[in-house]
Amino acid sequence: MIIAEQLSARLGGFRLEQVSFEVPEGSYGVVIGPAGSGKTTLLETVAGIITPTGGTLRIGGHDVRTLPPERRRIGLVYQHGYLFPHLSVEENIAYGAGAAGADSGADSGADAVAEVVARFELAPLLRRDVVSLSGGERQLVAIARALAMRPRILLLDEPFSALDPARRARTRREVRIIHREWQLTVLQVTHDFTEAGMLGDVAILLDKGRVLQSGRPEEVFRRPASPYIAEFLGAENVLSGTARLLEDVAPDWIDGAPPLEADGHHALEFSSGSLTLYTVGAVPSGGQVYAVIRAEEVVISRTPQASSARNLFRGHIREITRLGAYARVTLDVDGVPLVAALTARSVHELGLAEGVEAFATFKAMAVHLC
Amino acid sequence: MTGKRLPAVSAILSAIAASLLLLFLVAPIGELVVQGGAAGVRQLGRDAELRAALVLTGATATIATLLGVVTGTPVAYLLARRRFRGRAVLSAILDLPLVIPHPVAGIALLLVLGRESMVGQGLLLAGLRVVGTPIGIVCAMLFVSAPLFVSGAREAFARVDPRYEAVARTLGDDGWRVFRRITLPLAGRGLLASAVVMWARAVSEFGAIVILTYNPKTVSVLSFDRFTSYGLSEAIPVAAVLVLIALVPLALLRALRGERELHAGGMQ
Numbered sequence: 001m002i003i004a005e006q007l008s009a010r011l012g013g014f015r016l017e018q019v020s021f022e023v024p025e026g027s028y029g030v031v032i033g034p035a036g037s038g039k040t041t042l043l044e045t046v047a048g049i050i051t052p053t054g055g056t057l058r059i060g061g062h063d064v065r066t067l068p069p070e071r072r073r074i075g076l077v078y079q080h081g082y083l084f085p086h087l088s089v090e091e092n093i094a095y096g097a098g099a100a101g102a103d104s105g106a107d108s109g110a111d112a113v114a115e116v117v118a119r120f121e122l123a124p125l126l127r128r129d130v131v132s133l134s135g136g137e138r139q140l141v142a143i144a145r146a147l148a149m150r151p152r153i154l155l156l157d158e159p160f161s162a163l164d165p166a167r168r169a170r171t172r173r174e175v176r177i178i179h180r181e182w183q184l185t186v187l188q189v190t191h192d193f194t195e196a197g198m199l200g201d202v203a204i205l206l207d208k209g210r211v212l213q214s215g216r217p218e219e220v221f222r223r224p225a226s227p228y229i230a231e232f233l234g235a236e237n238v239l240s241g242t243a244r245l246l247e248d249v250a251p252d253w254i255d256g257a258p259p260l261e262a263d264g265h266h267a268l269e270f271s272s273g274s275l276t277l278y279t280v281g282a283v284p285s286g287g288q289v290y291a292v293i294r295a296e297e298v299v300i301s302r303t304p305q306a307s308s309a310r311n312l313f314r315g316h317i318r319e320i321t322r323l324g325a326y327a328r329v330t331l332d333v334d335g336v337p338l339v340a341a342l343t344a345r346s347v348h349e350l351g352l353a354e355g356v357e358a359f360a361t362f363k364a365m366a367v368h369l370c
Numbered sequence: 371m372t373g374k375r376l377p378a379v380s381a382i383l384s385a386i387a388a389s390l391l392l393l394f395l396v397a398p399i400g401e402l403v404v405q406g407g408a409a410g411v412r413q414l415g416r417d418a419e420l421r422a423a424l425v426l427t428g429a430t431a432t433i434a435t436l437l438g439v440v441t442g443t444p445v446a447y448l449l450a451r452r453r454f455r456g457r458a459v460l461s462a463i464l465d466l467p468l469v470i471p472h473p474v475a476g477i478a479l480l481l482v483l484g485r486e487s488m489v490g491q492g493l494l495l496a497g498l499r500v501v502g503t504p505i506g507i508v509c510a511m512l513f514v515s516a517p518l519f520v521s522g523a524r525e526a527f528a529r530v531d532p533r534y535e536a537v538a539r540t541l542g543d544d545g546w547r548v549f550r551r552i553t554l555p556l557a558g559r560g561l562l563a564s565a566v567v568m569w570a571r572a573v574s575e576f577g578a579i580v581i582l583t584y585n586p587k588t589v590s591v592l593s594f595d596r597f598t599s600y601g602l603s604e605a606i607p608v609a610a611v612l613v614l615i616a617l618v619p620l621a622l623l624r625a626l627r628g629e630r631e632l633h634a635g636g637m638q
Binding site for chain 1: 464531536538539540541542555
């Protein structure tokens, strides 16, 4: 388990400021953030390479701020691998196996090396000079080297970026299996949102050295805490406007008062220009309110469809962007653009084209106010 | 049109300037080797004083270099890796011997290590005489050439990406093991090259040595002595031998640099 509370660190002119997050024992955490947001600095602080200037860092229940890196049993894999160029691939992998801090003796150290070599199919590379390896091979060897010492925590800094798509999927799967089998706590830096959603139990969103939001990935993606986060996470529909509670005016689609257990959640009406959306949730604090609707949540049809969805709008298709099997359709609703993600097949079967009249539908629950 | 002509003109001017400088540097040395190289090598067989000077120069330069490497390596590492108060001052102090005239360095050393000084008297009590002995030669060589090693070694350490060391730390090595297993091998060629430069500088030192220890004579002092006592013709073979000795580390250095550049191409 990794618990950071108000953790601060400094590297040259860059500051990591009062970072708080928690990655439970055996969980897979992903750190997402733009370049220069402090992702690598965060990993280096957790690994003990950078000494914190404030706050607390607890690993496995112990305060590790003064514990040197060699006694933390934390594997660290940098994006570029940093394989030791004066050693062979085999020597690199075996470097930390059976080390004083590792959870193994000499024999089990050799076993751990054999296991990771088999898992990542590295046997043909063992005698190679690391300088001759491709970028992807280096990343694989670097992951194997970190795992061969049987760490209790694995820190990965964009470890799959140099791998080809097939190898990336395979390696990601192997790391995931090891994570489960060894009950390994993993913290991985990525800027690939798909990867974050696929791998993560916990997502930590970092920007300019601060944590913007952390929590379950689906929660962070569906319910971003600010319009900046929403746009950063690739939410296509971020509308600014005003919100008001609907209970006051007794909406026709709610009977009576909400039940006690739903206290704090309200029916809301959100207006942005000529567009009025219905939603449920907590009332966001602050003056300006933003509504976030992910493009995947918007359904497009040629005729108005009767359904449980509370939001139905008529408009004209402004633009269709085809991206292979996927298409991004922008519907103009009285001057407000609404983006929907569709399969290319749906676009074809519905006969969608620029200028065509169409309807957009999404549930009240798909609208997140922040 | 003018824009195209200008680079061509500047390239020609640069080539002429470079050729003139090269000629100025190579011509005297080439002439010396051509005139006295063969004679110097032949003279080695029959000139016992030259042979003794050669052995003395090699031995004292080697001892000075070893001392420089042992004491200079930690300082170079410190300067390359740590940020601390007084770092700039330490750096400036280490560069000082490079900017003062070498006879002045000899006089300064004489003040500190001579028999009139406290250190000199202490050393005499311990049975060590500095002035007029090979110890004085080693001290003079160390003083003028150690900064070259520290400067080169510092650069060699700075070229090693600290992330290699960081990874090694996470793999279970403490600071000393990381230094031994990662930093030293990765900076090794740079350190060796710096030691070679230091050795070559020590071998060619004259100004500080002549103040501290005129006798026994190093090759540089001997060439000066032959010139002042017997004239140019007697000095040429001795000077040529010194040039030939200096060429050996220079060739070694080129080989090391070539390999390092090749090696650095595929790091990370």
